[in-house]
Amino acid sequence: MKPWKGKIKIIIRKLLWLFIFGLVYLSTGYIVALFISHQFGYTLQDVMSYVGIFLFFLGILLSMKGNPSGSNINGMGMSNEKAISYQNLEVTRLEREINPYHKDYYKNNVVRFAFGKLTFIIGGVMIMAFSLLVL
Structure with a gap:
């Protein structure tokens, strides 16, 4: 087995985990937005957009290290x-x-990004895309 094949497998595995956690954040954000929109009478698309923006900026702030x-x-x-x-x-x-x-x-x-915290950013982008494209 060639050494670069192992690296490609690791990268694909990390990207898969990023996508899975992005979907988890998408479903969690959808449930939170559904609750807030039902409780306070806001539209679901607006609340999903705000949750996505919040999660996106939270991911950026959490991922800084150095x-x-x-x-x-x-x-x-x-x-x-x-x-x-x-x-x-x-x-x-x-x-x-x-x-x-x-x-x-x-x-x-100081602004070097941690790979594990990128899931928040991916989740926020997925929530915003879902709210703009699907809802």
Whole structure:
């Protein structure tokens, strides 16, 4: 067996799991939207659109990971604001010297997506597509 065939099987399996969990989120979103539309008198298409948008943005926010760039707002408004910021940047620099840190900033970017959290994004897109195309 060739080594690239194993990688293709893993990718297909991950895509299948993404699709399955997207369908689970679609059915859960449909049940929630059905309950909300029945309880409060809104149209099902509107509620499904809002649930899809919410799930899409929730997936984007949950899927971010990585190293922060060292900036923070802890000392804002204080008289020693610059000293606190300098100390935090020095601590970040020392941590990066101790740990192997890639010189390419893109590898340690804050907006690197986790594959497992993509199911929320796929589910949100599926809910929005279902509400726009089917309902």
